[in-house]
Amino acid sequence: DQQVKQNSPSLSVQEGRISILNCDYTNSMFDYFLWYKKYPAEGPTFLISISSIKDKNEDGRFTVFLNKSAKHLSLHIVPSQPGDSAVYFCAASKNNAGNMLTFGGGTRLMVKP
Amino acid sequence: DTGVSQDPRHKITKRGQNVTFRCDPISEHNRLYWYRQTLGQGPEFLTYFQNEAQLEKSRLLSDRFSAERPKGSFSTLEIQRTEQGDSAMYLCASSLLGGPNEKLFFGSGTQLSVL
Numbered sequence: 001d002q003q004v005k006q007n008s009p010s011l012s013v014q015e016g017r018i019s020i021l022n023c024d025y026t027n028s029m030f031d032y033f034l035w036y037k038k039y040p041a042e043g044p045t046f047l048i049s050i051s052s053i054k055d056k057n058e059d060g061r062f063t064v065f066l067n068k069s070a071k072h073l074s075l076h077i078v079p080s081q082p083g084d085s086a087v088y089f090c091a092a093s094k095n096n097a098g099n100m101l102t103f104g105g106g107t108r109l110m111v112k113p
Numbered sequence: 114d115t116g117v118s119q120d121p122r123h124k125i126t127k128r129g130q131n132v133t134f135r136c137d138p139i140s141e142h143n144r145l146y147w148y149r150q151t152l153g154q155g156p157e158f159l160t161y162f163q164n165e166a167q168l169e170k171s172r173l174l175s176d177r178f179s180a181e182r183p184k185g186s187f188s189t190l191e192i193q194r195t196e197q198g199d200s201a202m203y204l205c206a207s208s209l210l211g212g213p214n215e216k217l218f219f220g221s222g223t224q225l226s227v228l
Contacts, residue, residue, distance in 0.1 A: 004155070034216065043117070043204055043219030044156065089155050099144060099208050099215055100169070103155030 003027045004092050006104035014112055019077040021107050023090030026071065030092035034101065035064060035075045038087045047088075048075070080111045115139055117220035119205050125226045126195055133191045134223045138207030145188050146217060147180055148204040149173070156204055162188060163210060195227045 005024045013019045021035075031052040036044035050057040050064045050073070057064050063076045077084055087108050091101040118137040126132050138145045144163050148156035159178070160170045164185040174180075177195075182188040192199055202224050206217040 006155075009153075036219075041221065043206070043221045045219070046216045049216065091155075099146070099217055100158065100161070101156075101217065102158070105153065105155050 004090055004102050004104040006090055006107050008107050010108040010110070012110045012112065013080050015082055016079045019080045019084065019109055019111065021075040021088050021109065023073045023104055024071060025092050029094045032093045033064070033066060033073050034091045036089045036091060038089065044089055082111050082113050085109055085111045117205055117207050117218055119220040119223050121223055122221065123224045125228065127228050128195055128197060130195055131191065131193045132195060132225065133189055134203055136188045136205030136220060139218055142207035142209050143185070144208045144210050145182055146206040147190050148206065150202040150204060197227050200225055200227045
């Protein structure tokens, strides 16, 4: 069973506009959520995280929103830049820490100049 | 560079052969993880170590797979009698237990192709 799902395999946006990537989870034991970014031929790199005690976390152009009742989180990138083009993975853990992660299948973001 | 290092980057082998991968974590990190990623999927957890102790193993890790971290530093992942279904990217990650906002730092992975 897929406990973390990213239903959009790809997303294309224009440079300067907002990118919104979505993620749904099914396991109510998850209490820490992260987004990782992956470029080709590289490992995933940490982007931003949020604890279940919060509903929003912001870091520069990146904001993650958490809706616990809907078991849904989203990543907003504003403004989007061509260098943001990558695969974005949503991940979750049960122990309020960024390890022992369960990943979603990823969303490929393409930012067009 | 003090990031997570994996060797080799690519491995092509014939079905039935044994392969071994190595991971060198960030030097001060005491936790080390192995994940596997197949095409179009996210990474799947395989196992993790805290220092030299293997604390968790996924049911994905069949008895053909074995991982070690003998001195609490580098780790090896061995696959015996490889099968075509073992073809995947094998990712290693490390973290610092108890560090602020503990999070994983990944290596670039070893791409395994079983012919």
